[in-house]
Amino acid sequence: AQSVTQPDIHITVSEGASLELRCNYSYGATPYLFWYVQSPGQGLQLLLKYFSGDTLVQGIKGFEAEFKRSQSSFNLRKPSVHWSDAAEYFCAVGAGGYNKLIFGAGTRLAVHP
Amino acid sequence: GAGVSQSPSNKVTEKGKDVELRCDPISGHTALYWYRQSLGQGLEFLIYFQGNSAPDKSGLPSDRFSAERTGGSVSTLTIQRTQQEDSAVYLCASSVGQHSNQPQHFGDGTRLSIL
Numbered sequence: 001a002q003s004v005t006q007p008d009i010h011i012t013v014s015e016g017a018s019l020e021l022r023c024n025y026s027y028g029a030t031p032y033l034f035w036y037v038q039s040p041g042q043g044l045q046l047l048l049k050y051f052s053g054d055t056l057v058q059g060i061k062g063f064e065a066e067f068k069r070s071q072s073s074f075n076l077r078k079p080s081v082h083w084s085d086a087a088e089y090f091c092a093v094g095a096g097g098y099n100k101l102i103f104g105a106g107t108r109l110a111v112h113p
Numbered sequence: 114g115a116g117v118s119q120s121p122s123n124k125v126t127e128k129g130k131d132v133e134l135r136c137d138p139i140s141g142h143t144a145l146y147w148y149r150q151s152l153g154q155g156l157e158f159l160i161y162f163q164g165n166s167a168p169d170k171s172g173l174p175s176d177r178f179s180a181e182r183t184g185g186s187v188s189t190l191t192i193q194r195t196q197q198e199d200s201a202v203y204l205c206a207s208s209v210g211q212h213s214n215q216p217q218h219f220g221d222g223t224r225l226s227i228l
Contacts, residue, residue, distance in 0.1 A: 032214050043204055043219035051214045099144055099211050100169065103156035
């Protein structure tokens with residue numbers, strides 16, 4: 001069965017520091033992978049997506065993610081974190097022949113000034 | 114509006130009552146999804162609509178949950194005889210089509226609290 005694992009429940013970084021959020025997936029075929037961000041009281045906003053081709057994907061708000069098939073990973077990175085990046089981040093895989101998303105449990109990011 | 118609209122934004126009701134949650138997808142989006150986000154459970158898929166039909170209802174947790182979509186647009190998620198474990202945020206999403214490479218756009222959700 002398809003699954004997504006986000007090993008880190010909470011991460012705290014200092015403003016200006018670099019960030020990497022981990023995501024591992026389990027899926028038998030070529031996955032469609034997504035990162036979403038959720039601010040308190042709001043829905044999910046798409047940061048970036050991977051379908052095929054270049055394994056380094058650029059997204060909004062300065063985020064990028066790298067697909068590594070050998071490691072079944074799709075880690076999210078940002079070189080310099082801003083206080084406004086504090087939110088919950090979800091990795092997801094598109095499963096099956098239609099657009100059903102399987103989500104990880106999420107990583108809550110706190111940013112210290 | 115430009116985005117997915119959900120109403121109400123908050124709903125508090127007593128155990129045993131029925132509730133209806135509404136989702137208005139982005140215009141022209143044929144695919145619509147309901148998810149549930151609860152503490153300790155993360156985001157769970159509930160049901161998927163393509164047009165007015167629901168090819169996948171596999172995520173509905175019990176027969177107290179039902180959903181319909183009319184006119185290929187607005188969808189209503191109904192929970193009958195609510196229980197305390199139904200307390201969660203219910204998120205709706207829509208996408209242009211049903212393929213997995215078409216990103217889903219989410220509403221802000223309905224926060225449901227069962228007393």
